[in-house]
Amino acid sequence: MTNFLLSEYFSFGIVASILLTTWTDLASGALDGIIAGLVVGAIVIPIIQTPDALGRSLLFGLLLGLGMAVYQLLRVSQVTGASLGSIINSLDGSTGTIVGQMILQSVVYILYAVLAGAVIGVATTVPDRALKGAIVGVLMGAVVGAFFKWILGVIGIALDPVLFRLLTGLLIFGILTAIVGR
Incomplete structure (x- = not known):
């Protein structure tokens, strides 16, 4: 009975460790995505709507x-x-x-x-469109950054934080341009 309880606790610890690693990747990716999305959204959406x-x-x-x-x-x-x-x-x-x-x-x-x-x-x-673009960029950046960081973690690729923000910003730029563009 003691061996069963120990193995059960160890399995809970392993599962918790895996979930914590995934949560850490998602949270740090979302934070970096928010930073990139804020800047990209505040620039891209107003420029497309106001030449x-x-x-x-x-x-x-x-x-x-x-x-x-x-x-x-x-x-x-x-x-x-x-x-x-x-x-x-x-x-x-x-x-x-x-x-x-x-x-x-x-x-x-x-x-x-x-x-x-x-x-x-x-x-x-255009401050009103810049604010709207920043809000859309933050929301899009959190989702894209978390997903992108998680995918890179699964593949096993570790990027420098600045390079990750740059690539996430380019990805958000492409998505926002495809959605907002005419």
Whole structure:
């Protein structure tokens, strides 16, 4: 009888562990999907419905992206010495780890600045549609992000969180464009 109870408790523990892993994947995927869906929904739906919002979002996005690119270039050049050759040379070899990570972070920050500028541009043009798009994007992002993270977990592919948000954002962009597009 004792062996039966121990094996029953162990089986409950195994099932709970499997369910907890699945729940963790779903919850973290939904959270990352909400972040991506908020930005993508606030940009995509108003741009499709109001063509004037595209120009302003591009303007603000490019201005903020350019400003962030200049700032990141100054930040990276302080580490390597102030020449482009030393930056390119530092990407290879033993000294390349710090500068390589800084350059990858710079690309991510520039992308975030462009997206933030696009959201600001759309929000100043059509704030009501930007809010509606953000709400739809959050709902769509939670579902798509959770499902996408769960599928990747089942397949056994682990992605960097930034790359996962980028891919989830592209997936949400495709879905919202297919639904809202004419």
